[in-house]
Amino acid sequence: MHGEYKVPGGKLVVVDFEQRDGRIADFHLAGDFFLEPDDALGAIDAAVTGLPVETDAAGIAAAVRGALSAGAQLLGFTPEAVGTAVRRALVTAPGWGAFDWEIVHDRAVSPRLNLALDEVLTTRVGAGLRNPTLRLWEWDESAVVIGSFQSLRNEVDSDAAARHGFDVVRRISGGGAMLMAAGQIITYSLYVPASLVAGMTFADSYAYLDDWVLHALRSLGIDATYQPLNDIASPQGKIGGAAQKRLANGGVLHHVTMSYDMDGGVMTQVLRIGREKLSDKGTVSAARRVDPLRSQTGLPREQIIARLKETFAGLYGAAEGRILDEEYAEAEALVASKFATEAWLHRIP
Template sequence: MEHRHGEYKVLGGKLVVADFDVVDERLADVSVSGDFFLEPDSALGEINAGLTGLPVDSSAKEIAAAVEAALDPEASMLGFSPEAVAVAVRRALAKATGWGDHQWEIIKPQALTTEVNVALDEVLTEEVGAGRRNPALRIWEWKEPSVVIGSFQSLRNEVDPEGARKHGVKIVRRISGGGAMFMEGGNCITYSLYLPQTLVDGLSFVDSYPFLDTWVMASLEEMGIKAWYQPLNDIATDAGKIGGAAQKRLGGGGMVHHVTMSYDIDADKMLEVLRVGKEKLSDKGTTSAKKRVDPLRRQTGLTREQIIDTMINTFTTRYGAVESTVTSEEMAKATERVTTKFGTEEWLARVP
């Protein structure tokens, strides 16, 4: 018999703790606790009973469903949910992980071509998924003005080729979905998180975005900015949108979560290069893409370098991260991936 203990702090909610034994590959003597609110009191016993006997290989969805099925429809869960209980149980079984279960690394900015940057996202995600590299935060730097379009976006619908040629803008397609990013050196801040999918085990796609950027919100608050997620993937403040996120989960168990935040964007140039339609703006409460881009420079009064340093310090303090670099082997893989994939017309125009 093995005793297991798992904890999960709900984002914006309460702590959920799962204690149980494992007998014959099933959960036994289950006790769920925490600082949440639950009515009526008897509902806690219903949750424990619903979890008792579940196979240890139950998925997060199956665990949450067992909790929901065990509860009276009139029961009220405040500050947590069946999904939160599932995360705590999965963590107790070492099938889900928390930030503190990993040694995090930080890869500081290194000026690269945009194709190499997007190729590194794929390579480093694969390396983390395979267990050959620790999870890491990488801050981007790039050599040329660029537009990075989402994996599923239409090239002709998103980019004005004449505007791109006029301003010498490189067009690259990344592996994640989401919208186009207009990026000039010094006008935005882009970072990528490479992590095992166990860190978001049991979380919905919607919940995983703010969960992975909790440290960013804390860093922005330190700089005087109150920011929040505007579902699904926009980071916003009272003054407007300041950034957007995207994710890609690979078959090997790794995933990338990356964000671009505006620092001092040239909105006029952006609108000459990007084709931003009215339909895209219809749920944003505005009719102008230019109004949607609110630079961090104006809101903080800090240099781009100061903002990046604050972000790195926040991440380091929270997660005990250590400095790292891209290895020569990883860079060689990324360079090869540019030749075979990210630098090819076939990849760029895969959605014409």
């Protein structure tokens, strides 16, 4: 068995081993990481050898951690990364390069149609009807997008939203409410098969699927980092947040919204962001939690989007694609039957 896992923001972890009688045998760890002292490598190999093949990533990490001597230093990787690499080997998970990727950046559409396209395209990728795809969104109007499990009345001041020209819609993924002013945010979605993130914990997959965007932002001079569970940030503040939805047919939706030019005053009027939400953020104002990309780069929004597409294509060999007429039609029908209905919007009052 052979498995690889590139630690987001870190190094490559490679594992090779045999399966014998339901256990891991002849385990060997390799990679471009740093490890001190040298004999820690043998200790890790010995700790994993003999584990049942059903051992999860956390159990493998615990075995690795228990085998390390006091003062051992792992640089560029963690015991959890070893566990992930082993699990990926056992499920023969492919890497990014195993797929033919498309990048889609189509015309501006309504918030509801954007949300419906997420469900349609994720379903089609899961069914093998579309290549894995990166889609950059464009909006023709502003919206507050609440998470699948949020209470509408607890999260949004509907009167303030209407006063400031924001429609209110609900997406299929979890997470928090996002204020999405047309032309003032950058949103992208990844539609991928579940095999790409096989062997990873749900939390690890967030960082894995957004590692490429950190490369893009850093190339623009932003010291971008990933803050678990789902934030992209810099020393100047939060840049954006991610959310996921996994479908039964094997399609995975991972989408991210980053602020380009946020009006913090409007955000605090429209969103009901309470003290509990901010209690672990070290800030006294929700407006101060978001630092837009424009202030950190000085670049037009279009130029930042161009760099995102350029970086993704350079890393994974993606080709330019488009949304098919039949996919738009399917999404329009889903808007009518689901995303534009009161039942969907108010399913959690």
